Amino acid sequence: MGTADRYRVFAEVEAAGSSAIYERTAHAVAGDRTVIGLLDALPPAKRQPNLLFAAIRFLGGPVGDPVETLNFIQDSWSDFSAVMSVRSTQTNEPARTVVFLPIVTAVAGPVALIEVGASAGLCLFPDRYRIRYGGEPAVGPTESPVTIEVEVHGAVPMPRRKMEVVRRIGIDLHPLDARIDEDLAWLSACIWPEHTERQGRLLAAAHVAAQEPPEMIEGDLVDTIDDVLADVPTDVTPVVFHSAVLNYLPPHRRVAFAERIAAHPPTLWISNEGPGVIESLSTTLVPPATAPSRAYFVVGIGGAEAVGISDPHGRWLMWQA
Secondary structure, three states: OOHHHHHHHHHHHHHOOOOHHHHHHHHHHHOOHHHHHHHHOOOHHHOOHHHHHHHHHHOOOOOOOHHHHHHHHHHOHHHHHHHHHHOOOOOOOHHHHHHHHHHHOOOOOOEEEEEEOOOOOHHHOHHHOEEEEOOOOOEOOOOOOOEEEEEEEOOOOOOOOOOOEEEEEEEEOOOOOOOOHHHHHHHHHOOOOOOHHHHHHHHHHHHHHHHOOOEEEEOOHHHHHHHHHHOOOOOOEEEEEEEOOHHHOOHHHHHHHHHHHHOOOOOEEEEEEOOOOOOOOOOOOOOOOOOOOOOOEEEEEOOOEEEEEEOOOOOEEEEOO
16 A cells, blocks of 8 residues: 555554554644655655654654644654664564463473564563463562553463573564663654553563573574574474564565474464464454454464464453354
8 A cells, every 4th residue: 555545544543542642643644745755765664654653752753743743754854764764663562471471381391482573572571570361360470570461351371380481582683672772762762652651661671681681683584583493402392472573574475484483393483463464364353342442463373373362562362262
């Protein structure tokens, strides 16, 4: 679709009900020929709404009034193009761990957590966060500075055992380090304006990661996954997971990624992607009535079985019957 339509869809599907500011701003961008022209001069992968909006916040621009925002974009476009050319959307929401934890804790024995598109690797610590699934007792360390509440629907399998994590590996084209002020500022800019709770959680998760920094590998996820998996000891189960990552790859690269994982049979592959991103995963589930927006991810195992759907930022989780 064209750039203007892309922003309209973002406003109506992703932002509506979740961020009134971004909903208004996306509609305003879609209707401004000058800004659309500036965006169209960028490579297609750099025109996405989340990247533009993160750049606004990173550059200290106004986000409340769409008119002021559009003027800021036009007046500061050289700064925008510089930021957007080297940055990418790197939403590193620790609450997405609520999707992976119930599946990983069912694995017997030690595991190596491998996140592709890991950003700063804050989702590599599901066992270090305090998580409450609905009305169930919270799981995870009582002393954790990160607390996550998730609304559950359906028979979500509750985590009943402690994981033995022997390695935490993140793969990203441009890995971030939450201990570096500029990287932390970019992670913060990727959070939507009204989501103040997420800002606090980001800082707390950055503190957790700083105590035991994950192994971060710079590279393409398709080209690096073979070597990473081959380096995992045979008595350890590799767990590959990701959220909203494969949608940035062309279809043939998604297929290549699936084939690489399939070449390492012990691997547990957990995906958390938008509908249709992995064609082999389908579900009739729809977001609960309490969901703030219509956007959701499909939770899949092995690229073959859809087990549920989730909120893009980890606020709710619905399990397949």
